[in-house]
Amino acid sequence: MTLTLTKASNYTIEQLTEVYNHSRRGYLVPMQMTPDALAGYVHHYDLALEHSFVAHVGSETAGLIMLGVRNGRSWVTRLGVTYEQRGGGVGQTLVEELLAESDRLGIPLNILEVIIGNEPAHQLFLRAGFMPKRKLLVLQRPAGSAIAPSLPVLMLSREEIFTRLNSRQGRQPWTNETETYQHLAGLYGFSLQMENGERPWIVYQAAEGKLSRLTYDPGEADPVGSLTALLQHLHQRHPGMATTAENVSADDPALHAFTALGYTEAFRRVEMLRQPQG
Numbered sequence: 001m002t003l004t005l006t007k008a009s010n011y012t013i014e015q016l017t018e019v020y021n022h023s024r025r026g027y028l029v030p031m032q033m034t035p036d037a038l039a040g041y042v043h044h045y046d047l048a049l050e051h052s053f054v055a056h057v058g059s060e061t062a063g064l065i066m067l068g069v070r071n072g073r074s075w076v077t078r079l080g081v082t083y084e085q086r087g088g089g090v091g092q093t094l095v096e097e098l099l100a101e102s103d104r105l106g107i108p109l110n111i112l113e114v115i116i117g118n119e120p121a122h123q124l125f126l127r128a129g130f131m132p133k134r135k136l137l138v139l140q141r142p143a144g145s146a147i148a149p150s151l152p153v154l155m156l157s158r159e160e161i162f163t164r165l166n167s168r169q170g171r172q173p174w175t176n177e178t179e180t181y182q183h184l185a186g187l188y189g190f191s192l193q194m195e196n197g198e199r200p201w202i203v204y205q206a207a208e209g210k211l212s213r214l215t216y217d218p219g220e221a222d223p224v225g226s227l228t229a230l231l232q233h234l235h236q237r238h239p240g241m242a243t244t245a246e247n248v249s250a251d252d253p254a255l256h257a258f259t260a261l262g263y264t265e266a267f268r269r270v271e272m273l274r275q276p277q278g
């Protein structure tokens, strides 16, 4: 039967949600979406449906892949092939066509994340020219207060939040880039006046009874001590909210602060990069 690819922009968000949920059967981490959740995902991560694809084998919907586009880089996401069609080359065709589309846009860097243990996807991305770059952790903490040290706390305005986000060193994971935060409501941030002279800060989203989107700069003198104080203040302020810290680098020097505050690892991903030759 013939494999055909159609631009995702020809489908409604409800149809795309159905294809996505169908193609995630048996996935390592259950990630079913509602149309509202997928619409939010498209918006938050700058997904370009006109550069994304739905696959059909004959008249049957067989899979999906989406491309996020930001200045000088693109992000491969939501790849899935329906259970019945796996192992027949649909995934490879979707990835190859998406990368060809990204290359046609002249984008020099392609980024993705794959959950560690997802061997079929990891192998597929290696074959498509992606190289593993770093490990990223998804950490979770149940609701609960913390006792915070007595330190002056400065709440950050939205403008100050974006000044801090833009000051972060190094490339952030796509989910945590400043462009993502620009699309978010319910953003908060504060900094602390530490005794060692550091002014560590944290930015987060508080929405729907949960804390998420944590990003921070604990400073250099004592990263673990500074992040610990930031998290203690965060959880003292929001004792009733469970927290997710997504895509924390596995070699973050402040990582131990999360463990000390009761965070546990939900799963880990490997970030992979492809740099097509110009």
Ligand SMILES: CC(C)(COP(=O)(O)OP(=O)(O)OC[C@H]1O[C@@H](n2cnc3c(N)ncnc32)[C@H](O)[C@@H]1OP(=O)(O)O)[C@@H](O)C(=O)NCCC(=O)NCCS
Residues within 6 Å of the ligand: 023, 024, 025, 026, 027, 078, 079, 080, 081, 082, 085, 086, 087, 088, 089, 090, 091, 092, 093, 113, 114, 115, 118, 119, 120, 121, 123, 124, 127
């Ligand atoms: C990952 C996935 C998209 C692969 O799609 P697919 O159509 O089955 O893959 P293909 O048939 O095109 O295979 C292409 C290559 O992928 C790799 N691959 C696919 N299935 C594999 C498996 N079970 N084990 C190891 N490698 C595998 C191989 O390198 C394969 O090439 P080969 O057949 O020449 O060995 C599919 O398994 C899937 O939808 N899984 C659930 C959702 C998911 O994991 N999405 C990715 C999130 S990052």
